[in-house]
Amino acid sequence: MNAAKRREIFERLKVHIPEPTTELNWATPFELLTAVLLSAQATDVGVNKATAKLFPVANTPQAIIDLGLEGLKTYIKTIGLYNTKAENLMKTCHLLVEKHQSEVPKTRAALEALPGVGRKTANVILNTAFGQPTIAVDTHIFRVSNRTGLAPGKDVLEVEKKLLRYVPSEFKQDAHHWLILHGRYTCIARKPRCGSCVIEDLCEYRDKVEL
Known part of the structure; x- marks a missing residue:
């Protein structure tokens, strides 16, 4: 795929989705970090239902700590892998209080040092909370980029590096959200909705379906 075609893809996605953003509900960097930690192998809808009850009660590291591990679990038990997620979130809250004055750090190294925070989660926080032009490659972005x-x-890191190299600079801030939303609602895994896709004629997928 050449540079002109890539630019046109993002021009069209920008028109189609003028203000892309995460579908997780959050108001502060810590709320976003919490939501993203809870979202692994879970739907955004499911996470939002849990945090709608959790955040009014505890939406700071100290408030989560004050809930206690079992108290935290009562709020997130509807989310898959909630035991592990609760433990990671509690450990993360302790580190935020002890090392970061209860603030979410703004560097990749500091974020990735938090329990349960990998490269993808760090990229989401850096991009969405702090406005950095990072691209977090999840299953949707990996599929869309390859398809x-x-x-x-061949892996998420290779795709991330290529996107950072290929995406025109003016689109990098929002590329992450455009590609996720495109993969979630149009370029879906089992049967892509090629017939209603705004970039169908630019896409190089060989097995397009008419829907």
């Missing part, structure tokens, strides 16, 4: 030919790669 369309936008930035093919």
